[in-house]
Amino acid sequence: MASGSKVLIQTGALFANPFQIGDLAVFDDETLWRVCLSERANIPFEILVLSLRNAPDMLRWRVQRRLTRQQRLHMRALQQHPCTDEDIEHAQRVLLDRLFWELTYWKTPELYEELTQGEHLHPSIFPQFAQDIRGKDVLDIGAGSGRATFECLRYGASRVYAVEPSPGLRRILERKLSSMAGAARIVSCSGYFEDLPLEDESVDLALSCSAFTSFPGQGGEAGLAELKRVTRPGGKIILIWPRIEDRAWLEEHKFVYVSLSNQREMYVRFRSYEAALECARRFYARNHEVARYVLTRQSAEVPFSILGMHPPCEYCWLQV
Ligand SMILES: C[S@@+](CC[C@H](N)C(=O)[O-])C[C@H]1O[C@@H](n2cnc3c(N)ncnc32)[C@H](O)[C@@H]1O
Known part of the structure; x- marks a missing residue:
C-alpha cells in the first residue's frame, strides 16, 4: 500500500483515506479557504473547528486568519466545549473524507495520474x-x-x-x-x-x-x-x-x-499490474472485487463493470 506509515481510515467511502489533518497545509491560502470555509465547501463549521483542535499551529493560524469576526467568536465558543480524542478523530475523518479528492490532486498527483x-x-x-x-x-x-x-x-x-x-x-x-x-x-x-x-x-x-x-x-x-x-x-x-x-x-x-x-466492454488499462493493485487499494478499497480481480488474474486491465463505474x-x- 502506498500509504507509508499513515493509518488508513476506512469509512463509508469507496477509497482508503491515508490523509491526516496536517496534510491540509498542502493547499494554498485561496484553496484552503475554498475547500474548508467557503459557502460552496459546505463543511459544517463545528466539524472544521473540532478537526483543527490538534492540528499544527501554522495550519490553525492560516484558517483562523480567514475567518470573519463572527466565525472567530463562534470558534472561540466551540473551543470551550469539552471533547474527547474520539470526537476529534471522528471530525477529522469526516473532513478528510470530504477533501479526499482535493488532497489527492494536491498531495499525491502522481498517484492520481496512475489512476x-x-x-x-x-x-x-x-x-x-x-x-x-x-x-x-x-x-x-x-x-x-x-x-x-x-x-x-x-x-x-x-x-x-x-x-x-x-x-x-x-x-x-x-x-x-x-x-x-x-x-x-x-x-x-x-x-x-x-x-x-x-x-x-x-x-x-x-x-x-x-x-x-x-x-x-x-x-x-x-x-x-x-x-x-x-x-x-x-x-x-x-x-x-x-x-x-x-x-x-x-x-x-x-x-x-x-x-x-x-x-x-470498456476497460481501465493501468500502466502495470503493480499500478493496478496500488490504485485498487487506494481508490477502490471498499470494492473488494477490484483487488481480487487484479490479484487473481495478475492483470493490469480492469473492466468498468468490476469497478462499478459508468x-x-x-x-x-x-x-x-
Ligand atoms: C477528476 S479530475 C479530471 C482531470 C482531467 N480533466 C482529466 O480528465 O483527467 C477533476 C479536476 O478538476 C479540478 N477541479 C476541482 N475543482 C475545481 C474548480 N472549482 N475549478 C476548476 N477545476 C477544479 C481538479 O483539480 C481536478 O484536476
Whole structure:
C-alpha cells in the first residue's frame, strides 16, 4: 500500500483515506479557504473547528486568519466545549473524507495520474466534435494532467488554455508538454470554474473532462455562467464524461446528451499490474472485487463493470 506509515481510515467511502489533518497545509491560502470555509465547501463549521483542535499551529493560524469576526467568536465558543480524542478523530475523518479528492490532486498527483492514465475515453468522443477543435481556441478547465488538453492539441486546436488549480497536476501536464510537438499552442495556468482567468468571448470551445458537476464548488450555476462568458457567440461548451447524477440538471440547462455505444466492454488499462493493485487499494478499497480481480488474474486491465463505474462514453454539449 502506498500509504507509508499513515493509518488508513476506512469509512463509508469507496477509497482508503491515508490523509491526516496536517496534510491540509498542502493547499494554498485561496484553496484552503475554498475547500474548508467557503459557502460552496459546505463543511459544517463545528466539524472544521473540532478537526483543527490538534492540528499544527501554522495550519490553525492560516484558517483562523480567514475567518470573519463572527466565525472567530463562534470558534472561540466551540473551543470551550469539552471533547474527547474520539470526537476529534471522528471530525477529522469526516473532513478528510470530504477533501479526499482535493488532497489527492494536491498531495499525491502522481498517484492520481496512475489512476487516470489508464482510463481511456471512448475512441469516438473526440472525432465527434473534431470540427469544433481544428484551428480553434479551446479552454480545458479542470484540465488535471492533460487528458483532454492533449487530445485537443492532436485534433489541431490553434490554442488550448489548460486551466487547473492543482500545482502538482499542472506540473505533470507541463512535464508531458516539454517533450511534445506543438507545446507552444498550450497555455497552462491556475484557475477555477467560478473565476476563469480568461477574457470575455476568448475561446470557440470551452470543454471540461470529468471535472464539471452541478455542485457549486465544482462548476454549478456560477461555473456554467463563466463558461458562457468566455465562449464566443456560436461556440460550444462540451462536458465530457459528466456524472450520471447531473444528467437532469444539464438537460434543464439545455445541454444535448450524447451516449456512444460500445461493441465491447470498456476497460481501465493501468500502466502495470503493480499500478493496478496500488490504485485498487487506494481508490477502490471498499470494492473488494477490484483487488481480487487484479490479484487473481495478475492483470493490469480492469473492466468498468468490476469497478462499478459508468464508462467514459458520454458527453453533452451546449451551443452558446
Ligand atoms: C477528476 S479530475 C479530471 C482531470 C482531467 N480533466 C482529466 O480528465 O483527467 C477533476 C479536476 O478538476 C479540478 N477541479 C476541482 N475543482 C475545481 C474548480 N472549482 N475549478 C476548476 N477545476 C477544479 C481538479 O483539480 C481536478 O484536476
